Amino acid sequence: MFRATIDTNILQSSIKAMSALIDETIMVIDANGATSRAVDAANAAMATMSIPSTQFSTLDATETQLGLDLVKLSSILGMASKSSYTTLSIDEDTHKLNVLFDGFSYTLSLLDPTNMRKPPSVPELDLPAEITIEGTVFKQMVKAASMAGDNMRMGVHGNSFFMESTGTEDNVRMDLSESELIGLKSADVSSLFSLGYLTDASKAISSASEVVIKLGRDLPVIIEFEPSADCPVVYVLAPRITDD
Amino acid sequence: MFRATIDTNILQSSIKAMSALIDETIMVIDANGATSRAVDAANAAMATMSIPSTQFSTLDATETQLGLDLVKLSSILGMASKSSYTTLSIDEDTHKLNVLFDGFSYTLSLLDPTNMRKPPSVPELDLPAEITIEGTVFKQMVKAASMAGDNMRMGVHGNSFFMESTGTEDNVRMDLSESELIGLKSADVSSLFSLGYLTDASKAISSASEVVIKLGRDLPVIIEFEPSADCPVVYVLAPRITDD
Amino acid sequence: MFRATIDTNILQSSIKAMSALIDETIMVIDANGATSRAVDAANAAMATMSIPSTQFSTLDATETQLGLDLVKLSSILGMASKSSYTTLSIDEDTHKLNVLFDGFSYTLSLLDPTNMRKPPSVPELDLPAEITIEGTVFKQMVKAASMAGDNMRMGVHGNSFFMESTGTEDNVRMDLSESELIGLKSADVSSLFSLGYLTDASKAISSASEVVIKLGRDLPVIIEFEPSADCPVVYVLAPRITDD
Numbered sequence: 001m002f003r004a005t006i007d008t009n010i011l012q013s014s015i016k017a018m019s020a021l022i023d024e025t026i027m028v029i030d031a032n033g034a035t036s037r038a039v040d041a042a043n044a045a046m047a048t049m050s051i052p053s054t055q056f057s058t059l060d061a062t063e064t065q066l067g068l069d070l071v072k073l074s075s076i077l078g079m080a081s082k083s084s085y086t087t088l089s090i091d092e093d094t095h096k097l098n099v100l101f102d103g104f105s106y107t108l109s110l111l112d113p114t115n116m117r118k119p120p121s122v123p124e125l126d127l128p129a130e131i132t133i134e135g136t137v138f139k140q141m142v143k144a145a146s147m148a149g150d151n152m153r154m155g156v157h158g159n160s161f162f163m164e165s166t167g168t169e170d171n172v173r174m175d176l177s178e179s180e181l182i183g184l185k186s187a188d189v190s191s192l193f194s195l196g197y198l199t200d201a202s203k204a205i206s207s208a209s210e211v212v213i214k215l216g217r218d219l220p221v222i223i224e225f226e227p228s229a230d231c232p233v234v235y236v237l238a239p240r241i242t243d244d
Numbered sequence: 245m246f247r248a249t250i251d252t253n254i255l256q257s258s259i260k261a262m263s264a265l266i267d268e269t270i271m272v273i274d275a276n277g278a279t280s281r282a283v284d285a286a287n288a289a290m291a292t293m294s295i296p297s298t299q300f301s302t303l304d305a306t307e308t309q310l311g312l313d314l315v316k317l318s319s320i321l322g323m324a325s326k327s328s329y330t331t332l333s334i335d336e337d338t339h340k341l342n343v344l345f346d347g348f349s350y351t352l353s354l355l356d357p358t359n360m361r362k363p364p365s366v367p368e369l370d371l372p373a374e375i376t377i378e379g380t381v382f383k384q385m386v387k388a389a390s391m392a393g394d395n396m397r398m399g400v401h402g403n404s405f406f407m408e409s410t411g412t413e414d415n416v417r418m419d420l421s422e423s424e425l426i427g428l429k430s431a432d433v434s435s436l437f438s439l440g441y442l443t444d445a446s447k448a449i450s451s452a453s454e455v456v457i458k459l460g461r462d463l464p465v466i467i468e469f470e471p472s473a474d475c476p477v478v479y480v481l482a483p484r485i486t487d488d
Numbered sequence: 489m490f491r492a493t494i495d496t497n498i499l500q501s502s503i504k505a506m507s508a509l510i511d512e513t514i515m516v517i518d519a520n521g522a523t524s525r526a527v528d529a530a531n532a533a534m535a536t537m538s539i540p541s542t543q544f545s546t547l548d549a550t551e552t553q554l555g556l557d558l559v560k561l562s563s564i565l566g567m568a569s570k571s572s573y574t575t576l577s578i579d580e581d582t583h584k585l586n587v588l589f590d591g592f593s594y595t596l597s598l599l600d601p602t603n604m605r606k607p608p609s610v611p612e613l614d615l616p617a618e619i620t621i622e623g624t625v626f627k628q629m630v631k632a633a634s635m636a637g638d639n640m641r642m643g644v645h646g647n648s649f650f651m652e653s654t655g656t657e658d659n660v661r662m663d664l665s666e667s668e669l670i671g672l673k674s675a676d677v678s679s680l681f682s683l684g685y686l687t688d689a690s691k692a693i694s695s696a697s698e699v700v701i702k703l704g705r706d707l708p709v710i711i712e713f714e715p716s717a718d719c720p721v722v723y724v725l726a727p728r729i730t731d732d
Contacts, residue, residue, distance in 0.1 A: 072414075076391050079384070103420065104388050109413040140567075144592050147564055169597040170560075176591065316658075320635050323628075347664065348632050353657040 002029050002061030003089040006051070008101055011086055012077040013227035014049045017204040019070035021045045021197065021235060026113045030063040037119040045197050046236040048122065055231060057085060064090060066097060067111030073099075076106055122236060127214040127222060129156040132183035133176070135208035135225060141174055142202040146195050148172040151240055154215055155190020161213075165195070182210055189217040191239040201235050246273050246305030247333040250295070252345055255330055256321040257471035258293045261448040263314035265289045265441065265479060270357045274307040281363040289441050290480040292366065299475060301329060308334060310341060311355030317343075320350055366480060371458040371466060373400040376427035377420070379452035379469060385418055386446040390439050392416040395484055398459055399434020405457075409439070426454055433461040435483040445479050490517050490549030491577040494539070496589055499574055500565040501715035502537045505692040507558035509533045509685065509723060514601045518551040525607040533685050534724040536610065543719060545573060552578060554585060555599030561587075564594055610724060615702040615710060617644040620671035621664070623696035623713060629662055630690040634683050636660040639728055642703055643678020649701075653683070670698055677705040679727040689723050 018025055018036060022045070025038035033056065037048040053059050080086065080101045087100040091107065099106040145152040145165035153164045161181055164173040178184045201223060205211050208225035215221055223235040262269055262280060266289075269282035277300065281292040297303050324330060324345045331344040335351065343350040389396040389409035397408045405425055408417040422428045445467060449455050452469035459465055467479040506513055506524060510533070513526035521544065525536040541547050568574065568589045575588040579595065587594040633640040633653035641652045649669055652661040666672045689711060693699050696713035703709055711723040 072391075079388055079391065102384075103418050103424070105417045105419075106388075106391070107415040107417075140590075144567055144594075147567065147594070171595040173593045173595075174591050180591070323632055323635065346628075347662050347668070349661045350632075350635070351659040351661075 001090065001092070002059075002064045003087070004029065004034075004059045004061060005057040005085055005087045006055065007057070008077060008080040008084045008086045009082075010051065010055055010228045010231060011088075012074065012080070013207075014051055014231050014233065015070060015074050015077060017225075017227045017233040018047050018049050019074050020200050020204040021047045022070060024111055024116065025068055025070060026116055026119070027066045027068050028063065029059075029061050029066065031059065031061055033059070036068075037122070039117070039119060044194070044238040045201075046119070046122065046234075048234045049231065050233075051231045055228070065113045066090075067113045067116055068097075069108075069111060072108065076108070077101075079104070122222075122234065123220065125214075125216060125219055125222065127216040127219060128185070128187035129189050129215040130183070130185035131156065131161045131181060131213045131215070132210055133161070133181055133213070135205045135211050137176075138211050138213075139202040139206035142195065142198045144172050144174065146199060150195055151192050152195050152198055153190050153192045154213065154221065155188075156184070156186055156215065157188060157190075159184065159186055162190075183212075187215075189215055189219075191215055191218050191221060192241070193221060193237055194240055197237050201237070204233070245334065245336070246303075246308045247331070248273065248278075248303045248305060249301040249329055249331045250299065251301070252321060252324040252328045252330045253326075254295065254299055254472045254475060255332075256318065256324070257451075258295055258475050258477065259314060259318050259321060261469075261471045261477040262291050262293050263318050264444050264448040265291045266314060268355055268360065269312055269314060270360055270363070271310045271312050272307065273303075273305050273310065275303070275305055277303070280312075281366070283361070283363060288438070288482040289445075290363070290366065290478075292478045293475070294477075295475045299472070309357045310334075311357045311360055312341075313352075313355060316352065320352070321345075323348070366466075366478065367464065369458075369460060369463055369466065371460040371463060372429070372431035373433050373459040374427070374429035375400065375405045375425060375457045375459070376454055377405070377425055377457070379449045379455050381420075382455050382457075383446040383450035386439065386442045388416055388418065390443060394439055395436050396439050396442055397434050397436045398457065398465065399432075400428070400430055400459065401432060401434075403428065403430055406434075427456075431459075433459055433463075435459055435462050435465060436485070437465060437481055438484055441481050445481070448477070489578065489580070490547075490552045491575070492517065492522075492547045492549060493545040493573055493575045494543065495545070496565060496568040496572045496574045497570075498539065498543055498716045498719060499576075500562065500568070501695075502539055502719050502721065503558060503562050503565060505713075505715045505721040506535050506537050507562050508688050508692040509535045510558060512599055512604065513556055513558060514604055514607070515554045515556050516551065517547075517549050517554065519547065519549055521547070524556075525610070527605070527607060532682070532726040533689075534607070534610065534722075536722045537719070538721075539719045543716070553601045554578075555601045555604055556585075557596075557599060560596065564596070565589075567592070610710075610722065611708065613702075613704060613707055613710065615704040615707060616673070616675035617677050617703040618671070618673035619644065619649045619669060619701045619703070620698055621649070621669055621701070623693045623699050625664075626699050626701075627690040627694035630683065630686045632660055632662065634687060638683055639680050640683050640686055641678050641680045642701065642709065643676075644672070644674055644703065645676060645678075647672065647674055650678075671700075675703075677703055677707075679703055679706050679709060680729070681709060681725055682728055685725050689725070692721070 027036040033052040149165040149167035211225040271280040277296040392414040393409040393411035455469040515524040521540040637653040637655035699713040
């Protein structure tokens with residue numbers, strides 16, 4: 001059983017951040033708030049989100065698992081007017097999700113969590129380099145890299161963060177020295193990532209004032225940001241080993 | 245014979261309101277102004293428009309019937325600059341329509357009214373419920389309904405206007421109490437309509453400050469609004485009997 | 489050898505003006521600046537551009553020929569932030585073009601000028617009529633003409649500049665008297681041009697405050713404008729003889 005009311009912008013920004021990489025997820029709602037973790041179909045990207053109870057206007061919940069179609073929920077929340085509030089609840093009889101805002105009452109069928117893939121836990125990774133930049137810079141980097149190749153190498157060299165993308169004909173590289181970054185924990189490592197995933201990720205990241213990128217040597221990257229205050233989202237993207 | 249000059253915005257808003265539902269129509273121009281009435285190819289939607297002589301800057305006309313391709317005329321008027329005036333006349337030799345604005349002179353071939361379908365008169369209907377809302381609310385309702393199903397039920401229950409759309413999985417409903425409406429003549433009736441037609445209709449309706457919706461029990465709906473002042477447009481949409 | 493730095497907007501506006509009609513070109517850079525001239529694949533359109541040395545922030549060049557993919561270069565320059573500066577240089581080892589702005593370093597493969605079509609010189613033409621109008625008026629004319637036919641006749645009749653487009657059903661004409669033009673050198677001539685080329689040309693021309701159109705009797709048109717100050721671009725478009 002649960003009933004929760006929340007600023008629609010907060011809910012929508014977390015849902016959109018998940019849906020940038022993931023189509024379906026199990027959301028767990030309890031007295032502490034809402035959390036979700038899922039991997040994409042290709043097993044190459046993981047996303048987690050968390051909205052603590054403090055970000056809800058009202059939250060009355062015993063633990064409930066919701067099997068969500070993120071694309072559908074995001075497009076429905078996109079109908080809401082600015083500065084509206086959304087109330088979520090479960091219809092106990094039909095086991096459908098009620099979504100209320102602006103006088104509209106949506107009743108959405110849910111996916112059955114028992115039929116859905118169990119999300120693995122976030123892997124323990126030794127990622128010695130840590131870079132903090134603005135979300136808009138991350139998006140610009142990814143867009144620039146896409147002009148040259150299909151993959152983007154991110155790494156740290158001395159006191160600089162760099163990205164590089166090598167195509168069959170063209171090449172693009174960017175170096176940002178420590179003074180151009182919000183923060184840097186230095187370590188000479190780099191890894192290669194698919195620009196397809198990075199482009200999807202950058203859509204949600206671009207509006208974040210800060211994004212933390214944790215890198216190792218040919219290891220997955222962990223990307224942390226808050227689409228709205230105190231609502232952390234974490235992406236984990238698998239590395240590519242060779243650039244083809 | 246006729247020659248008429250009119251604020252392009254007035255002419256264009258009436259033409260666009262017709263073209264939301266109708267491709268071709270016969271426009272009748274005489275000393276009283278311009279009127280048109282047509283049904284769509286599937287015989288499920290009717291639109292009428294009227295621009296009284298008072299809305300013309302100059303109007304010098306004996307009764308003339310123009311067979312209009314509404315899509316073509318609307319896209320040509322869309323070329324005009326804001327606050328321009330358009331002069332319409334018939335070339336007596338070629339029987340083509342001259343359209344003048346912004347120094348451009350268009351000569352458009354007309355459809356032959358004798359080959360066009362004669363529009364039926366607006367049906368006499370017993371529609372006891374009458375709801376007045378803002379055009380933007382109508383558009384929002386139709387858009388919300390499209391998230392769930394293919395049809396939308398509109399009706400009055402007690403002192404509330406409601407819409408409901410039921411899909412195979414999801415459902416959406418909105419209730420607006422009398423205090424949330426501009427006006428309400430109450431009667432417990434409802435009818436079901438195709439969201440395809442309602443979506444087309446809502447494009448022209450959304451900019452109207454007021455739209456009047458007249459409803460009966462499983463009867464056509466009459467929707468009245470003014471795309472520009474004193475230029476009434478009326479839509480009549482056939483009901484659907486079952487929701488499939 | 490060369491190394492040049494230039495306001496990105498100046499470089500981009502000249503490159504975009506070329507790429508409106510041309511896919512690939514040889515750009516010649518020397519101490520006097522950068523120039524380029526090319527014809528399109530169908531041999532029906534020629535474009536030339538010139539950026540004098542005074543428009544560069546720094547220019548250190550012995551004569552260099554660059555075989556450019558204009559579409560690729562234009563989309564890369566489109567990534568630059570407003571009011572950025574771009575530095576161009578050749579990598580002597582790889583013979584690739586280095587493009588630097590906003591901290592990004594692009595390395596682009598060049599086309600081999602020896603394999604590219606040698607551009608003919610601009611033809612000597614007797615074009616007695618010369619019309620000067622705003623770029624936005626030119627674009628509006630071309631757009632209006634496209635509503636009727638596939639070709640547009642431009643000419644001068646007495647003290648008026650006119651355009652006319654005749655389709656199978658419709659026709660559009662515009663006359664601009666001398667007082668509505670920025671300048672007019674009168675001569676009773678006209679020529680017919682493909683709206684496909686004129687539409688492409690109008691995209692770059694529309695932002696120019698002045699465009700000079702030089703017309704003869706069934707001869708190519710020469711269109712001159714400056715996408716940025718002191719950086720002339722010239723288009724030459726072949727005439728069409730019959731309107732089909």
